[in-house]
Amino acid sequence: MRSVSLIVLPLAMLAAQPAFAKGCVRGAAAGAVAGHFVGKGHGLLGAAAGCVAMHHHYAKQAKAR
Template sequence: MTRILVGALALTALAWTGSAEAKGCIKGALVGGVAGHYAGHHGLVGAAAGCAIGRHRANKQARQDNDAAGQAQPAAR
């Protein structure tokens, strides 16, 4: 449990320095770290995978939001 806490704190510190790249990573890392820890004491592997999945989902959502915002704008004349 201590490793998960230390990893979570480290990821939080990294997120503050580069929030644009880390969007989705913190939540995914926390969930993945806990799941990996309980699934077989592989918390760090779970945290890394959770971070990657979280970033992927955040980027996908951002693309969808940008597409929706672009379609909501009326065409310029």
């Protein structure tokens, strides 16, 4: 698990874009709740996935304007 984080963290930092905070916070809250109901320890994973999904959604909306 440690070796995976040593690979993923630098890649995530390189691929980071300016975040749309509104989308990230809302998505993270919804993802954390959903992850909590899925099983033990999935709240953090759900929060990360929710943040990414809502960031993508708001970025697509901003591009369309």
